[in-house]
Amino acid sequence: MDIRTFIQIPNIAVWDAKKQGNTFIKIYGDKIIHILSYLDVHTDRLGIVKFTLEDMVSSCGLASRSGKGNSNNQFAYILDDLLSKDIITIISGDYKKSKNLVSCILKMPVGKSEWFPMFHDDYKKIIDDNLDRLILLNVYSYVAARLRRPTKDKEGKAVEDIVECMYVDYITFSDDLDITEATLNKYLVQLRKLGIIYYDSIGLIKKHDYSHEANNVYCLDKDMLPRALGNSSLYYKEEGFTILGKKTSKEMIAINGLASRIAQLKKDGKDTSKLEKKLATIEKNKKAKKKVIPENNIHEEVTPLPKMKYENKPDIFGMFV
Template sequence: MFTFIKLPHRLFIPKKEEESYIKIIKDDKVVFVLDYLLNNVSIARDKVNFTLENMIIECGFKPSHKENENNDQFKNILKGLLDLKIIKCDFVIADMKSKQMYTLNLNLIMENDFIQLFNTEKESILNSNIKEINNRKLLIYYGYIKSRMYGRPKDDDLGKSGGRPEVCFPSFKTITYDLGLTDKIINKYNEALIELNFIRIANAGHFYYADDKTKMERESCNIYTLYSEFEDTWKQNLKEGIKYYKGLEVNKTKVFTNKTTYKNNNRKLNGELGSIIKKEKLGTATEKDISRKNEILMSSSENADVMFQIKGLLENNEGMILSKIYTNMYSDKTAEKWYELEVTLGLIDENTNDLLIDYDYYKYAVMNYKKEEHDLFVNSIAKHKREKNIPTTPKDKGSFAKNKDKIVPVVETPIVPPPMPDRVVTVNVKKNNPFDSDAFRLKKIHEFILDVTRDNEDLKAKFSKEFRGRINGHVGAEIEKFEIEVNEFFENYNNNNDEITNDDEEWMNQEYNNYINEEWRQAQ
């Protein structure tokens, strides 16, 4: 047994375009299997002698011969490691017996991409008594944070030489994708690791996008650093980490407010949006109202963060395409991703890397692109090129072009995003779309009501009293009116009920935002 083991970064996080081992094998117990193999490997020959039963027990689980339980799960993990060529064996994994001795070869190549997981760390986490915490999951989360952490050379002191601090700042969205954890669980794990003196956390405060006319405040990512017994060390890392985070190219269009206490301003915007929608139904909405509605919808949409970030990058690098911008930022992985997308969308020439369309339309296309609507964008861009008779003279050379020195300067013109023709047509072409039917719309409202009131008897009682006898029988414009009244009821309940919990408020706002995002999608 060693005092520490080395685990590859890719066990926890993706590497270039390749998913993490946890994602590929689809079982996070692979962390404990690799820990077991590394602790029992013969250094001279890279061989591990083991029984399946011993592996399962040493990993902290109980053997079970039932179908799809631990024995089968550990066999599947070994199959996954075999497919990844991390292990080699001359036996059939599916036929393994629980108590029989087996030998395999371990071929885990890590180079410099690894973390050190000390036995003291592992024992401290696995033996902790923090309530409502899955210790094994907590250990995996800690390994994930360590894998994300930037590491400086051993004798390179931040206070003396400056440079990049030892921090990481994965968003909750990124952590959820990588590990499948909810926001609530992530917060619990953060608190647990702080209590156990493994990490420290800071935050850059709230921000809004400079181009967002609603100035909707958003929360920054947490800044994480590893705990040190020298308080000045971790405090300096966090302080410099916040500066580093704010100075990133992708954050230059963010206006930081220096506020750290969360204040939900979605509620106010939702009320304003509901009022404008109501005016629209009554035919009294002005052009200013409609413009304001679109601003709120854009700011509240799921795609807003990406849209504002891309817009900021393009405005700060006028005339350049995204693959070149990200190359200049030394973000090769993102640059390659955008290059491939620019080629497949027909925005640039694959051989010369020339920009094939006018720059304004390029900006509109990349700011609004959605993966699920890829074919729509390809067709719309092709149609735009045909209709506009776009000249072949390049507007910009991408970072992968052969003749980078022949960049043609772009003439600055006001940005008036041209419409995406096919996108507009597809909204209204299906006259008999079942999703536009009165029955379907009423059904979705009913589902929303049931979801919101299911676990809240007080809310259910007040809703029943308010809408008794009015749930069914609506058609056409009556459904629109009913929908507005339902949304206003839940909004007013949110505003007037002091006892509503933060979780309830966040969840109900998310439900309403889902409605907003759908409205925004239709408005596109």
């Protein structure tokens, strides 16, 4: 049996459970996950990292350029801060000279924090892709960081049966990564094509005459997805929702799209009155039609599943240790 090697990345890099806005991505920008992953991958058996700034920059698909505000300076600025916090210790070389070979030691800032594994084979698939590799890495990392994981004993064996998955709405997902919902969807589709992330939804749900799409569930293990969807179905049923299934009307697509757009504009402090009137009109017309979904379209649970266990949000350590 092959053992999958991995990089330890602190959850706080992409997800702040306490919602204090102090993720690495919020502080350093979208390059930090790549920098930490790159340094780990280029660590030899003696624990020495060897790299050039030029290769670090170009490996994520960016052009290595010097000068104020250019990619080399942006990467060097982050490395400066990692150096000041003893995350990296320079042995030889000067990374501010892009072609200069640098030797350093990396102390990944996991400390007492919760962390997630980024498997090396998944990292390679992402870093070899043609889309924006930084966004691919960050979307993958967000799912991995928020995945509910089982508690393990001293021998590393799981002591509870937990479906390793993530439940989150699109707005939270995209806002936490500072990308649009359209961009998020594009990169999720690509990660699914790469066989790295698996996700789906139980479809349309209804409560108090209002219908909308259930949140997606996300897994890194394909075999977990059916159980994750089962837990999602149980959760919504316990909350009083009726599961209507996969069929989504054009009106619902319009309603969901407008609702997302309104939320984004409000966040940006822009006027949404016209869009809100349009949304109210569509919803009013939808109710007037009183369209009944046939009984055979109702999603039914076949196998009883245990009640969904909610993740224990980890205490977040000081930014670096």
